[in-house]
Amino acid sequence: xxxxxxxxxxxxxKAGQAGLSTAEERAAARAPEMELIRQAQxxxxxxxxxxxxQYEHQVLRLALHLTGSEHDAEDxxxxxxxxxxRYIGNFRFECSFYTWIYRIVTNLCLDQLRRKKTRREDRSVxxxxxxxxxxxLASVSDERSYSNPARELDRxxxxxxxxxxxxxxxxxxxxxxxxxxxQGLRLRTIGExxxxxxxxxxxxxxxxxxxxRTQLAELRS
Amino acid sequence: xxxxxxHERIVTAAYGELPDEQLHELDRHIRNCAECGTExxxxxxxxxxxxxxxxxxxxxxxxxxxxxxxxxxLDALPPKRWYEWLSQRMVNNFASxxxxxxxxxxxxxxxxxxxxxGGYEVxxxxxxxxxxxxxxxxxxxxxxxxxxxxxxxxxxxxxxNSEMVEVTYNQVVPQRLQGSLDDPxxxxxxxxxxxxxxxxxVRDDSVGLLVxxxxxxxxxxxxxxxxxxxxxxxxxxxxxxxAKALEGLQPYVAEDVRVRNAVLEALMNDGxxxxxxxxxxxxxxxxxxxSVRQVLHTVANSDxxxxxxxxxRQVLSRVPQFQ
Numbered sequence: 001x002x003x004x005x006x007x008x009x010x011x012x013x014k015a016g017q018a019g020l021s022t023a024e025e026r027a028a029a030r031a032p033e034m035e036l037i038r039q040a041q042x043x044x045x046x047x048x049x050x051x052x053x054q055y056e057h058q059v060l061r062l063a064l065h066l067t068g069s070e071h072d073a074e075d076x077x078x079x080x081x082x083x084x085x086r087y088i089g090n091f092r093f094e095c096s097f098y099t100w101i102y103r104i105v106t107n108l109c110l111d112q113l114r115r116k117k118t119r120r121e122d123r124s125v126x127x128x129x130x131x132x133x134x135x136x137l138a139s140v141s142d143e144r145s146y147s148n149p150a151r152e153l154d155r156x157x158x159x160x161x162x163x164x165x166x167x168x169x170x171x172x173x174x175x176x177x178x179x180x181x182x183q184g185l186r187l188r189t190i191g192e193x194x195x196x197x198x199x200x201x202x203x204x205x206x207x208x209x210x211x212x213r214t215q216l217a218e219l220r221s
Numbered sequence: 222x223x224x225x226x227x228h229e230r231i232v233t234a235a236y237g238e239l240p241d242e243q244l245h246e247l248d249r250h251i252r253n254c255a256e257c258g259t260e261x262x263x264x265x266x267x268x269x270x271x272x273x274x275x276x277x278x279x280x281x282x283x284x285x286x287x288x289x290x291x292x293x294x295l296d297a298l299p300p301k302r303w304y305e306w307l308s309q310r311m312v313n314n315f316a317s318x319x320x321x322x323x324x325x326x327x328x329x330x331x332x333x334x335x336x337x338x339g340g341y342e343v344x345x346x347x348x349x350x351x352x353x354x355x356x357x358x359x360x361x362x363x364x365x366x367x368x369x370x371x372x373x374x375x376x377x378x379x380x381x382n383s384e385m386v387e388v389t390y391n392q393v394v395p396q397r398l399q400g401s402l403d404d405p406x407x408x409x410x411x412x413x414x415x416x417x418x419x420x421x422x423v424r425d426d427s428v429g430l431l432v433x434x435x436x437x438x439x440x441x442x443x444x445x446x447x448x449x450x451x452x453x454x455x456x457x458x459x460x461x462x463x464a465k466a467l468e469g470l471q472p473y474v475a476e477d478v479r480v481r482n483a484v485l486e487a488l489m490n491d492g493x494x495x496x497x498x499x500x501x502x503x504x505x506x507x508x509x510x511x512s513v514r515q516v517l518h519t520v521a522n523s524d525x526x527x528x529x530x531x532x533x534r535q536v537l538s539r540v541p542q543f544q
Contacts, residue, residue, distance in 0.1 A: 045295070052291065060279035060287060070283050077287040082294055089309045158273040166274070180236055181268070182276045187238050206232045213267050 037097055040088050048088070051097065052081055058098075059105050066109045066178055067116075068163065076112060080105045095192060103193045106175055113171035165215035173208035180205055222250045227257045235264050370395070402434050408446075415449050421459035428453055428462050432469030447473060451483045460493040467499055475506040485516045494526040501532050509540045 033054070039047035059080055063073035083104050091100055166174055175194065179185045180201075185193075191201040222230075230247045233239045239247065251257045301309075372393040379386050400407040414427035431446045446469075453466035467487060473480040481504070488500035497520075507513050514537065521533035 043301070049292075052288070056284060056288065057279060060284060061276060064279055065276045070280070073279070074283065074287050074290065078291055078294060081291050085295060085298075155273060158270070162271060162274040181271055202229075202233060202238070205236070206229050209232050209264060209267060212271075213263050216267060216270055
């Protein structure tokens with residue numbers, strides 16, 4: 001699922017948030033989830049499994065796009081939900097369960113990004129016909145069909161360049177850009193997930209876009 | 222708006238996070254600033270480029286694999302012990318309390334305030350009840366004391382830094398009782414009247430009634446009327462009361478030495494000559510008695526009143542020397 005929004009002011013949401021207009025409707029929609037959470041806190045395995053099924057796609061989507069690896073995404077999924085199971089008793093309904101679980105996932109992803117930055121691994125590099133190195137993104141399946149192989153390669157080269165530019169960001173900048181641009185979350189929510197303020201998240205996004213524009217300047221031209 | 226601020230707002234606007242009024246302001250700035258216009262175009266181009274790295278939906282196999290692995294891991298976890306549940310609950314309760322410090326403080330303040338107010342109200346009502354039982358009323362000076370006599374004043378105190386004075390006093394409340402002279406309560410009141418009344422007429426009336434009772438043959442001994450008459454004869458200031466008391470004692474002068482002595486004292490010491498003269502008459506049944514003759518001799522020789530001296534000599538000449 002892509003996020004093809006190019007016009008200003010429409011960089012909004014795709015990933016898993018219901019478009020409810022009023023606070024009461026949101027609260028009403030969350031009521032069954034709160035009941036599930038309470039049951040899970042009481043020890044109900046079935047209730048916890050229901051919560052996992054509600055959020056597993058979002059978690060995998062985020063982890064997959066950040067890490068670029070199904071194996072890493074699976075590890076992050078496992079670790080995130082095990083943590084959630086272990087600490088669900090500490091959940092005090094001060095925020096939504098969505099924000100809480102995403103907070104766990106983003107922290108795990110940040111840890112993964114920091115480890116990657118240190119190790120500089122998980123980049124499968126191939127050479128194209130002209131000898132340039134590219135990231136093939138072999139673990140990411142692409143369901144779109146292209147009749148033009150050259151175009152397909154160009155797309156993959158571009159994707160690799162984008163991935164490389166994103167890799168130059170700090171883990172925090174990468175996370176904020178990921179959550180804002182690719183996951184469509186609001187800056188306030190991003191601030192909650194990263195245990196910071198909306199203003200800080202905004203400044204981080206600004207720095208990230210500035211760096212990316214610098215990195216991708218030759219591509220734009 | 223400067224360009225540095227505009228660059229930040231361009232990013233915010235590109236992702237739909239800029240408020241409308243700031244968006245309008247930004248548009249106005251960009252219309253007049255080519256550099257910021259270029260900045261915005263570059264950001265929009267970046268957004269397009271970033272789509273070359275699309276977000277893919279996870280593969281169904283990936284989801285299934287991940288879910289199964291998670292279930293195996295959850296199944297392998299040991300069940301929570303009872304102390305783990307208990308510690309979890311305690312931590313949650315403490316955390317809830319921590320999370321509502323203002324509420325807890327408010328609850329404490331409200332509870333303490335209610336306790337203090339309640340205690341104050343209870344104390345006040347008890348004090349009011351006690352004051353009511355004591356039946357002390359604060360009478361305004363202008364109202365005056367009506368309906369009851371003040372029997373005595375127990376304390377006087379001035380309130381600090383004021384012109385107010387507090388006087389504590391006891392009041393006598395008048396009562397009225399009707400009854401027979403044989404009624405013990407009436408007799409008791411007559412006895413009290415004969416001893417304590419400040420009014421001579423009241424004493425006179427009470428003594429007269431008591432004497433009439435004795436003369437009528439009603440029992441005088443048990444009620445102590447005889448003693449009361451002797452006291453009145455000896456000490457009363459009013460001669461009318463003494464005269465009635467002397468009249469009331471006459472039936473007992475022969476049988477009661479104490480009565481005879483009281484009459485002899487009156488004969489020798491009473492200031493009223495009529496009472497001294499009456500005393501000589503009262504002593505007629507015992508005029509032959511030695512003590513009586515001695516007093517008669519003294520009175521016959523030394524009494525200031527010539528009539529009393531004469532009467533005393535007449536009595537002495539009438540009675541033989543020894544009886």
